[in-house]
Amino acid sequence: MRYLIRLACVICCCTLIADPTVGWAAADDDTVRIDVPVVLKDAKVVFNLDHAVFQGDEPVGLDFLRLMVDRFHSQGTNAQIVAVFHGAAGYMLLDDAAYDRVRNWQHGNPYKDQIAALLRDGVQIEECAETMKVNHWRNEDLLPGAKVNTGANFRIVQLVQDGFVQLQP
Secondary structure, three states, X not given: OXXXXXXXXXXXXXXXXXXXXXXXXOOOOOOOOOOOOOOOOEEEEXXXXXXXXXXXXXXXXXXXXXXXXXXXXXXXXXXXXEEEEOHHHHHHHEXXXXXXXXXXXXXXXXXHHHHHHHHHOOOXXXXXXXXXXXXXXXXXXXXXXXXXXXXXXXXXXXXXHOOOEEEOO
């Protein structure tokens, strides 16, 4: 039940980020009046990506990241975004060979292009060292550009203490 509630919240948040003019109830003429417009000058966001939630074949966390990056770019927001992968979602940062080995797959990491695009857009992508140790992964198993932190939970605490807002899609 908690999973379904969390999934519903993530879907609603993704919809609002994709188009903040969407309201809960539309007027008769299908226009929505925005009473509280939100345009951020600066933003510091850490994504806590510790579980794999999908809408169809698309990981919700990666989609949510992309929507936020696009919105920040379109609004000229000075944004710092860190995505911390760990636990059940840690495998998303594996390179093709490691992904195939770990996921019993033969077509490489299907998320590598999305991760590469996020890196190009300035998102810092991090993998948890503890997740790597538990799964016997090495630094060489990760996609290019992915950084390894000491541990995801401590890293998230550090970023929150530094003024980042934590999102957990």
